[in-house]
Amino acid sequence: MTRIRLHDLDFELFLPEAEVNAAIDRLAGELRAKYHGKRPLFVGVLNGAFFFAAELVKRLDIECEITFVKVASYLGTHSTGRVTDLIGLNERIEGRHIVVLEDIVDTGNTVKHILDALADHHPASVSIATLLFKPDAYTQTIPIDHVAVRIPNAFVVGSGLDHDGLGRNLPGIYRIITPAQ
Numbered sequence: 543m544t545r546i547r548l549h550d551l552d553f554e555l556f557l558p559e560a561e562v563n564a565a566i567d568r569l570a571g572e573l574r575a576k577y578h579g580k581r582p583l584f585v586g587v588l589n590g591a592f593f594f595a596a597e598l599v600k601r602l603d604i605e606c607e608i609t610f611v612k613v614a615s616y617l618g619t620h621s622t623g624r625v626t627d628l629i630g631l632n633e634r635i636e637g638r639h640i641v642v643l644e645d646i647v648d649t650g651n652t653v654k655h656i657l658d659a660l661a662d663h664h665p666a667s668v669s670i671a672t673l674l675f676k677p678d679a680y681t682q683t684i685p686i687d688h689v690a691v692r693i694p695n696a697f698v699v700g701s702g703l704d705h706d707g708l709g710r711n712l713p714g715i716y717r718i719i720t721p722a723q
């Protein structure tokens with residue numbers, strides 16, 4: 543399936559599942575080397591990161607923990623920049639090595655908000671790992687430590703990412719087809 547319609551929008555296949563898997567393999571290798579022996583706490587950002595989090599941690603044969611938090615920062619196809627509080631963070635953070643797992647870093651507002659909230663809990667370290675990164679949309683200065691795939695600034699779905707609720711279950715990544723002007 544190379545072309546799909548979700549609600550009112552059309553998408554075409556941009557990254558096949560095999561390429562997404564290969565990128566996650568590479569990232570898992572990086573994280574294994576960095577966190578072996580440190581028992582990191584992975585913090586997946588729901589809803590989108592459920593897919594990436596599962597795919598990543600099943601490749602990590604190191605001692606680690608995983609939990610999920612929720613923030614709301616996005617509506618439709620453009621980032622609003624609005625964020626709310628972190629919901630569901632019950633683990634002890636102080637002194638821990640934290641790896642925030644994102645489905646995609648777009649403007650970076652969400653990641654900034656999460657890092658600010660985590661800093662209040664005095665972790666030993668915090669890094670960010672994301673399935674997708676849009677460098678051209680990024681407005682923050684925080685380094686994005688671990689990126690599986692850098693993509694152009696276009697709206698995408700699949701592998702956990704949605705368009706108003708649809709598309710999260712699609713393997714691979716699909717990019718919006720912009721109608722001809």
Ligand code: IMP
Pocket residue numbers: 587590615616621623644645646647648649650651652653696697698699703704705
């Ligand atoms: P940011 O705060 O602008 O970095 O946006 C982060 C959140 O916006 C992500 O966790 C996604 O939920 C959503 N988002 C950003 N870009 C896209 C996209 O291309 N497709 C689907 N969701 C996106």
